[in-house]
Amino acid sequence: MFNRDFWSEIFMALRRNKLRTILTGFAISWGIFMLIILLSAGNGLKNGVTSNFADRIQNTYHIWASFTELPYKGHKANRYIMLNNKDIQLLETLYQVEEVSPVLSQGGTLIFGEKSKSVSMEGVKPIYKNIEGIKMVDGRFINENDMKNKMKVVIIDKNTSDELMRINGVSTMIGKTVFINGLSFTVVGVCKGQPWGDYGQCYAPYSTLQALYNVNRYYQLTFITRGLNTKEDNEAFQKELKKKLAALHEFSPDDKRAVWIDSQMVNSLETNRIFNTINIFIWVIGIAMLISGVVGVSNIMRITVKERTNEIGIRKALGAKPRSILLSIVMESLVITTIFGYIGLFCGMGVMEIVNMVLKTGEVATGGGEMSVFVNPTVDIKIVVSATLVLIISGVAAGFAPAWKSVKVKPIEAMNYR
Amino acid sequence: MIKLNNINKTYFGAQPLHVLKGIDLEVAEGELVSIMGASGSGKSTLLNILGILDNYDEGDYYLAGKLVKNLSENQAAEFRNKLIGFIFQSFNLIPFKTALENVALPLFYQGVNRKKRNMMAMEYLERFGLKDWAEHYPNELSGGQKQRVSIARALVTSPKIILADEPTGALDSKTSAEVMQILREVNATGITMVIVTHERGIANLTRKIVHLKDGVIESIEENDPDKMDFTKEIK
Ligand SMILES: Nc1ncnc2c1ncn2[C@@H]1O[C@H](COP(=O)(O)OP(=O)(O)OP(=O)(O)O)[C@@H](O)[C@H]1O
Ligand SMILES: [Mg+2]
Numbered sequence: 001m002f003n004r005d006f007w008s009e010i011f012m013a014l015r016r017n018k019l020r021t022i023l024t025g026f027a028i029s030w031g032i033f034m035l036i037i038l039l040s041a042g043n044g045l046k047n048g049v050t051s052n053f054a055d056r057i058q059n060t061y062h063i064w065a066s067f068t069e070l071p072y073k074g075h076k077a078n079r080y081i082m083l084n085n086k087d088i089q090l091l092e093t094l095y096q097v098e099e100v101s102p103v104l105s106q107g108g109t110l111i112f113g114e115k116s117k118s119v120s121m122e123g124v125k126p127i128y129k130n131i132e133g134i135k136m137v138d139g140r141f142i143n144e145n146d147m148k149n150k151m152k153v154v155i156i157d158k159n160t161s162d163e164l165m166r167i168n169g170v171s172t173m174i175g176k177t178v179f180i181n182g183l184s185f186t187v188v189g190v191c192k193g194q195p196w197g198d199y200g201q202c203y204a205p206y207s208t209l210q211a212l213y214n215v216n217r218y219y220q221l222t223f224i225t226r227g228l229n230t231k232e233d234n235e236a237f238q239k240e241l242k243k244k245l246a247a248l249h250e251f252s253p254d255d256k257r258a259v260w261i262d263s264q265m266v267n268s269l270e271t272n273r274i275f276n277t278i279n280i281f282i283w284v285i286g287i288a289m290l291i292s293g294v295v296g297v298s299n300i301m302r303i304t305v306k307e308r309t310n311e312i313g314i315r316k317a318l319g320a321k322p323r324s325i326l327l328s329i330v331m332e333s334l335v336i337t338t339i340f341g342y343i344g345l346f347c348g349m350g351v352m353e354i355v356n357m358v359l360k361t362g363e364v365a366t367g368g369g370e371m372s373v374f375v376n377p378t379v380d381i382k383i384v385v386s387a388t389l390v391l392i393i394s395g396v397a398a399g400f401a402p403a404w405k406s407v408k409v410k411p412i413e414a415m416n417y418r
Numbered sequence: 419m420i421k422l423n424n425i426n427k428t429y430f431g432a433q434p435l436h437v438l439k440g441i442d443l444e445v446a447e448g449e450l451v452s453i454m455g456a457s458g459s460g461k462s463t464l465l466n467i468l469g470i471l472d473n474y475d476e477g478d479y480y481l482a483g484k485l486v487k488n489l490s491e492n493q494a495a496e497f498r499n500k501l502i503g504f505i506f507q508s509f510n511l512i513p514f515k516t517a518l519e520n521v522a523l524p525l526f527y528q529g530v531n532r533k534k535r536n537m538m539a540m541e542y543l544e545r546f547g548l549k550d551w552a553e554h555y556p557n558e559l560s561g562g563q564k565q566r567v568s569i570a571r572a573l574v575t576s577p578k579i580i581l582a583d584e585p586t587g588a589l590d591s592k593t594s595a596e597v598m599q600i601l602r603e604v605n606a607t608g609i610t611m612v613i614v615t616h617e618r619g620i621a622n623l624t625r626k627i628v629h630l631k632d633g634v635i636e637s638i639e640e641n642d643p644d645k646m647d648f649t650k651e652i653k
Contacts, residue, residue, distance in 0.1 A: 005532060016514055314510045317471060318571070319499020319527040322491045407491070411498075412471035415510060 010332050024300040025340030031293035032341045035286030036348025040379050042282045046275040047376045060131045060264040063221045069257040073250050081249050081258050083218040100223040101125035104209050108181035113168040119200035123209030131222045139174045139189030146205040154185040157193025160200035234263045298398040301333050305402040312406050313414025322407040333399025341391035419610045420445040426476035437463045439633040450605045452613045452621040455630035461614045469581045470494045503572030507584035509564045511556040518552040521571045542570035562593035579610040
């Protein structure tokens with residue numbers, strides 16, 4: 001059945017109606033193209049957003065303090081709550097808290113050779129690297145030994161490191177001694193930084209900075225938890241923690257603003273939910289576009305079959321079986337949808353590959369410090385396979401109705417048509 | 419070869435039209451029969467029923483001993499492909515296929531492979547003096563050439579019966595004579611043939627002339643074509 005003659009008949013029919021074939025095909029190409037672009041963009045957005053905290057472990061928490069919303073126990077509203085060492089102690093007594101890393105923020109000036117630069121220095125524990133997903137470019141992060149011995153070591157961000165290297169003509173900053181607020185620190189690591197203006201970002205051991213500055217005020221505390229695996233667990237824990245902090249700082253447990261307790265896991269779940277919704281939305285749009293393409297093909301096939309009524313009548317008179325006529329029309333439609341579908345598919349994937357390449361070179365140019373909105377915007381093989389299936393099904397569907405009609409018509413009516 | 423019992427056919431259009439009103443007819447194997455009658459008398463309708471291109475409402479039609487009634491589309495296709503060859507007034511060649519491809523098409527539906535198909539088609543084209551026209555498309559051929567192509571196409575499957583609806587209707591008298599000569603030669607090889615015509619000259623070349631009037635057979639006339647003088651024009 002599907003021999004060379006069969007196919008040559010089909011391709012002859014397609015070639016005979018070049019314009020028609022191309023116009024119909026275009027609708028299908030466009031539908032698939034847009035579907036791929038949308039899906040890739042959706043993927044890219046998701047990859048982009050999740051990659052910004054992909055290296056962070058999930059069971060992490062951030063706490064910020066802020067202004068109170070409600071008056072409570074003789075305190076007026078809008079009182080500023082400052083986190084302190086008592087909060088750290090409180091957290092450490094909680095069963096669910098595995099390890100706390102305060103964020104001891106200390107602004108200052110870094111001086112190395114000819115160059116001085118404003119930096120924000122944060123005293124943190126080794127675990128902070130995982131909590132924030134900090135990526136090392138060179139050297140190492142703070143370790144337990146630094147903590148125990150209160151070492152005066154520092155990790156600087158890549159932009160700062162590059163700047164210092166360039167101005168001082170050195171090839172690495174690792175092992176160099178820099179001065180921060182007049183105190184000497186040894187650089188042990190370089191990390192990817194967040195591009196917050198012209199500020200450099202440094203990390204030093206919490207114990208070291210605590211000993212140097214004797215701090216009892218924190219804008220932010222971070223910690224990792226154990227045994228909190230679901231959204232419900234986390235929400236219950238958040239509630240309990242809030243109550244305890246409220247008691248400690250004398251603010252209303254109903255106060256929504258005084259402290260912010262932020263769970264990475266809850267955020268991730270929320271983000272995933274949003275992206276799943278976006279994904280569904282994209283499929284709906286894409287499928288709708290495809291359907292309009294398929295309707296187009298079906299319409300054109302109807303017209304084609306009508307134009308070919310006489311020919312089909314003649315073929316029937318010569319002994320063509322219904323199956324042969326049905327198949328030739330369905331296959332014609334299938335060939336159009338598949339060929340042009342794949343053109344759309346490959347164009348879409350090509351465009352997204354180019355976008356991907358541009359993004360990658362862009363990342364290199366900016367030192368990789370950017371928050372990426374768009375990462376690896378490509379589609380995986382699963383989507384290609386399902387798109388193929390959708391194409392085949394829609395091709396058959398588009399051809400079937402007109403084909404069936406032409407099978408049903410009596411040969412003499414077909415021959416005398418017009 | 420053909421046996422019709424009380425065939426009735428009504429077209430259900432805006433107004434039902436009873437076209438065939440009880441046709442009884444027998445055609446023996448190898449016979450050459452013509453059907454004559456006024457325009458609208460139902461000649462084509464009858465021929466289409468014989469060719470299983472159309473269905474009938476009442477009666478029985480036996481073709482080569484088999485009852486042709488309520489056939490599936492597949493069975494009908496088999497019959498048309500293996501037993502029947504058609505020749506039409508308007509040729510009904512497929513315009514985008516060459517003469518050779520047109521002639522080979524019925525063999526395609528028999529599953530004959532391309533090489534053999536083209537060889538056989540070529541043989542028939544040669545037989546009708548169309549060898550040099552094999553690669554031409556129908557619109558590059560004259561009326562007589564087109565009709566000869568369609569005769570070749572009708573014969574290529576070696577059918578038992580040829581049904582021709584006004585085969586000379588679109589041809590001038592000289593070409594008509596040539597085509598009729600070919601058809602008579604084909605009949606002489608033993609193939610049964612039914613020709614619809616409204617030209618007496620054509621009917622005179624057949625052995626049996628069926629006169630149709632308003633959907634009934636008025637008379638069946640025996641005729642001796644050998645009395646005809648072929649050197650004369652037939653129209
Ligand atoms: N498909 C159809 N639907 C309705 N009426 C039809 C149809 N085909 C033919 N008729 C009518 O049936 C009658 C017989 O038609 P038919 O074609 O058999 O005549 P004919 O004898 O071949 O005439 P002609 O010599 O003009 O070809 C005519 O009145 C015609 O109008
Ligand atoms: Mg007629």
